Amino acid sequence: MRRKRKxxxxxxxxxxxxxxxxxxCAFLLAGCWNAREVNDLAIITATGVDLxxxxxxxxxxxxxxxxxxxxxxxxxxxxxxxxxxxxxSVTGINMAxxxxxxxxxxxxxxxxxxxxxxxxxxxxxxxxxEAPMDFLMRHIASRERAHVFVCDGPAxxxxxxxxxxxxxxxxxxxxxxxxxxxxxxxxxxxxxxxxSKSKAAVLPIVVIREEQGEKQxxxxxQGVSVxxxxxxxxxxNEDVTRGIMWLRNEIKQAxxxxxxxxxxxxxxxxxxxxxxxxxxxxxxxxxxxxxxxxGQDDIVENTSDLDLSVPDHIGxxxxxxxxxxxxxxxxxxxxAQKEFKADIFQFADNFYRKYPKIWEANADRWDxxxxxxxxxxxxxxxxxxxxxxxxxxxxxxxx
Amino acid sequence: MKLxxxxxxxxxxxxxxxxxxxxxxxxxMVIGGHTPAMLVYIExxxxxxxxxQHVVAPLRDGPGPNPAxxxxxxxxxxxxxxxxxxxxxxxxxxxxxxxxxxxEGQNAALVFGLxxxxxxxxxxxxxxxxxxxxREGFIETMRTNIAMLRRxxxxxxxxVVTLHIGxxxxxxxxxxxxxxxxxxxxxxxIMSRLNRIEIEDVLETSYIEEWIEDxxxxxxxxxxxxxxxxxxxxxxxxxxxxxxVDGTPTVLIAPTTFFSLLQTPEDYYERYVVGTAIRWLxxxxxxxxxxxxxxxxAVVTFHQEMIPTTLMLTMARSREQIPFSALMExxxxxxxxxxxxxxxxxxxxxxxxxxxxxxALVIGQAxxxxxxxxxxxxxxxxxxxxxxxxxxxxxxxxxxxLLRFPIMFLAGMMGLLxxxxxxxxxxxxxxxxRSFGVPYMSPLAPMKNSGLKDVLWRAPRWMLNRRGKR
Numbered sequence: 001m002r003r004k005r006k007x008x009x010x011x012x013x014x015x016x017x018x019x020x021x022x023x024x025c026a027f028l029l030a031g032c033w034n035a036r037e038v039n040d041l042a043i044i045t046a047t048g049v050d051l052x053x054x055x056x057x058x059x060x061x062x063x064x065x066x067x068x069x070x071x072x073x074x075x076x077x078x079x080x081x082x083x084x085x086x087x088x089s090v091t092g093i094n095m096a097x098x099x100x101x102x103x104x105x106x107x108x109x110x111x112x113x114x115x116x117x118x119x120x121x122x123x124x125x126x127x128x129x130e131a132p133m134d135f136l137m138r139h140i141a142s143r144e145r146a147h148v149f150v151c152d153g154p155a156x157x158x159x160x161x162x163x164x165x166x167x168x169x170x171x172x173x174x175x176x177x178x179x180x181x182x183x184x185x186x187x188x189x190x191x192x193x194x195x196s197k198s199k200a201a202v203l204p205i206v207v208i209r210e211e212q213g214e215k216q217x218x219x220x221x222q223g224v225s226v227x228x229x230x231x232x233x234x235x236x237n238e239d240v241t242r243g244i245m246w247l248r249n250e251i252k253q254a255x256x257x258x259x260x261x262x263x264x265x266x267x268x269x270x271x272x273x274x275x276x277x278x279x280x281x282x283x284x285x286x287x288x289x290x291x292x293x294x295g296q297d298d299i300v301e302n303t304s305d306l307d308l309s310v311p312d313h314i315g316x317x318x319x320x321x322x323x324x325x326x327x328x329x330x331x332x333x334x335x336a337q338k339e340f341k342a343d344i345f346q347f348a349d350n351f352y353r354k355y356p357k358i359w360e361a362n363a364d365r366w367d368x369x370x371x372x373x374x375x376x377x378x379x380x381x382x383x384x385x386x387x388x389x390x391x392x393x394x395x396x397x398x399x
Numbered sequence: 400m401k402l403x404x405x406x407x408x409x410x411x412x413x414x415x416x417x418x419x420x421x422x423x424x425x426x427x428m429v430i431g432g433h434t435p436a437m438l439v440y441i442e443x444x445x446x447x448x449x450x451x452q453h454v455v456a457p458l459r460d461g462p463g464p465n466p467a468x469x470x471x472x473x474x475x476x477x478x479x480x481x482x483x484x485x486x487x488x489x490x491x492x493x494x495x496x497x498x499x500x501x502x503e504g505q506n507a508a509l510v511f512g513l514x515x516x517x518x519x520x521x522x523x524x525x526x527x528x529x530x531x532x533x534r535e536g537f538i539e540t541m542r543t544n545i546a547m548l549r550r551x552x553x554x555x556x557x558x559v560v561t562l563h564i565g566x567x568x569x570x571x572x573x574x575x576x577x578x579x580x581x582x583x584x585x586x587x588x589i590m591s592r593l594n595r596i597e598i599e600d601v602l603e604t605s606y607i608e609e610w611i612e613d614x615x616x617x618x619x620x621x622x623x624x625x626x627x628x629x630x631x632x633x634x635x636x637x638x639x640x641x642x643x644v645d646g647t648p649t650v651l652i653a654p655t656t657f658f659s660l661l662q663t664p665e666d667y668y669e670r671y672v673v674g675t676a677i678r679w680l681x682x683x684x685x686x687x688x689x690x691x692x693x694x695x696x697a698v699v700t701f702h703q704e705m706i707p708t709t710l711m712l713t714m715a716r717s718r719e720q721i722p723f724s725a726l727m728e729x730x731x732x733x734x735x736x737x738x739x740x741x742x743x744x745x746x747x748x749x750x751x752x753x754x755x756x757x758x759a760l761v762i763g764q765a766x767x768x769x770x771x772x773x774x775x776x777x778x779x780x781x782x783x784x785x786x787x788x789x790x791x792x793x794x795x796x797x798x799x800x801l802l803r804f805p806i807m808f809l810a811g812m813m814g815l816l817x818x819x820x821x822x823x824x825x826x827x828x829x830x831x832x833r834s835f836g837v838p839y840m841s842p843l844a845p846m847k848n849s850g851l852k853d854v855l856w857r858a859p860r861w862m863l864n865r866r867g868k869r
Contacts, residue, residue, distance in 0.1 A: 027808075037718070170708075
């Protein structure tokens with residue numbers, strides 16, 4: 001017995017190096033799994049999807065040029081010189097087809113991992129987003145956190161811009177979206193909206209501001225496109241957009257200017273915290289949605305003759321503020337319920353969560369129910385900080 | 400072999416032993432004008448003046464005829480006098496630097512404790528300097544070193560057991576522990592392992608370290624070495640055992656855990672908030688020094704989507720003209736860095752600075768301008784280099800620096816997956832290690848709550864029950 005063990009030990013001592021070298025070989029011979037060097041990649045920063053006249057998909061990508069062009073390349077500085085990106089487009093019968101054709105046109109491996117911006121041309125959006133969305137959500141490398149926009153016109157035109165402030169058009173759009181002055185919808189949000197009970201979604205619209213000279217033109221976000229059943233059915237203007245954002249609890253910062261009654265001049269308020277809650281209720285066959293908007297504001301400017309150190313006056317301004325917000329929200333509601341009949345505020349999911357059974361029974365009728373949902377607004381906006389001064393001392397008559 | 404009664408017989412044997420030893424002095428003398436005697440000593444290892452004054456001079460006037468050994472002994476004015484009865488013992492004493500007096504008609508020799516040799520003064524150890532705390536360090540003389548410990552722990556419970564290791568060098572080795580704190584089984588184990596050593600010479604504690612550690616193939620040190628008496632006494636108070644070797648200022652401390660290798664005396668001398676913060680910083684940079692380049696290689700070759708977009712674009716730009724893959728680049732630079740560091744360490748100070756200047760150029764701007772390496776890589780190497788200097792002890796810094804390379808390979812071949820694989824293998828090995836029966840990763844694994852307060856943070860002194868900690 002003991003002898004056997006000894007033999008085994010001796011064997012182990014002899015086989016260990018062999019085993020080890022085999023192990024090393026296994027690693028070395030297998031090569032480097034899917035290794036790809038940074039300088040073998042074509043880094044896509046923004047992607048545009050358009051529909052051509054003949055119903056094909058035109059995929060345009062903005063590729064960051066990593067090779068230092070011309071002189072001064074050794075400085076090693078990531079200089080912001082323009083023309084550091086190039087746009088390539090291909091057409092194909094669907095996204096995957098176009099993507100594979102794209103690879104044929106580019107000497108480097110197409111890398112989607114850093115694509116932060118996805119743009120859909122207006123025609124594409126109106127035709128339907130189901131096809132491209134399947135590819136984008138299925139694809140491993142594309143980011144769910146990428147920002148999605150609809151373009152006013154072909155997406156390629158936006159990609160061709162190189163705004164002077166940012167490194168590339170992708171950066172510009174990402175930063176604009178993240179400021180949350182307009183809607184900020186990521187791929188994830190869009191996917192969730194599209195598969196939600198309400199079957200409606202919103203996407204911010206990118207508009208090109210044309211200036212003389214290509215370098216001077218820049219894109220910006222204006223308005224919202226309304227998407228129902230995967231297809232864009234219309235767009236709303238800037239004021240209604242704010243209303244939509246209030247209802248979707250997406251207002252992060254806002255400056256509202258009101259004109260209080262019985263006073264000339266304006267008071268401007270900066271909202272620094274707000275929350276919107278949707279409280280569904282079904283009462284005897286009536287579908288009621290209570291929208292409770294709460295928030296806190298600072299007064300940033302007062303050109304009226306109100307003395308804002310007086311609590312009564314503050315109350316007055318608060319009332320006025322609520323009125324303004326209510327107006328915007330009602331505008332948005334009106335358009336969504338009557339004009340588009342698209343539940344872009346995700347009312348359906350709220351009803352479903354609270355009344356799953358009733359919802360199931362009425363799921364097919366939602367398109368009829370939604371326009372008739374009674375919305376009750378409960379707006380409660382408070383002024384937290386009237387600022388350092390009460391009256392506007394600089395108006396002569398107020399001294 | 401016993402000493403004989405005849406001086407001439409004893410001398411013949413001794414001279415045979417010390418043939419061709421020019422430094423051994425056989426000093427002929429006559430005690431009290433009647434008894435022939437011989438004083439044997441080694442030049443340079445004794446206090447000659449004191450020998451003259453306290454042995455040679457008193458004995459010249461000596462005791463009466465036919466003195467007993469005790470009479471001769473009483474005649475001298477030396478505090479430390481021993482007797483020995485065999486040739487072997489006599490030789491050992493003489494070689495140890497003690498003058499030995501052989502007297503006609505005596506079958507025993509007198510050994511005078513007058514050994515002394517040139518020794519370095521007690522200085523602050525350069526490898527373990529502190530901002531606050533004692534500035535003394537061990538020196539090459541064991542006697543002085545033990546005295547230093549004794550001065551810090553003035554208890555009779557501080558036990559010092561000496562033995563000689565090295566069939567040729569007969570180097571004195573001391574095993575020091577505190578009775579009642581150190582576990583007797585641990586002391587026994589250390590003694591038995593020391594007794595099993597079969598080597599010819601012991602020039603440094605590392606000679607015996609490799610003999611007595613539990614896993615002889617591990618890259619990790621399983622014994623802590625220090626040059627600081629305060630560190631040694633602190634560990635003695637924790638129940639650990641100090642092994643000291645004559646001729647080297649480094650002492651060994653057993654058992655040792657991974658986390659005690661990451662501590663510095665200053666963790667305890669500074670306020671606990673500072674101690675804790677520095678400790679965390681050290682842990683963090685330890686991880687960096689092991690994984691820094693691998694992480695870079697893995698992310699750059701496999702996981703480009705993990706890098707923030709802006710950084711990614713900048714990096715892509717800087718890597719554009721680099722002919723090598725990130726892995727090659729990393730290995731090139733890390734090897735270069737290690738070479739520079741080694742070159743600098745062995746050179747005299749004056750030339751050392753020249754090396755660092757050239758090195759800064761080589762792995763600095765010039766390499767980037769030449770298009771051989773990318774700027775981010777240089778940064779990663781620099782950060783890793785600094786991180787590796789954060790290791791409080793050289794012995795723990797080395798394995799981590801070396802293990803960096805295999806992990807780099809794994810990262811270059813399999814990305815983060817490979818990196819994690821490497822870390823798992825290393826952790827697995829470390830969890831397997833034991834130092835004199837104590838798990839290497841304790842008190843983290845196996846988890847011991849009472850010990851964690853000296854690992855996860857440096858608890859205030861009143862919370863540290865040092866005795867319970869291992």
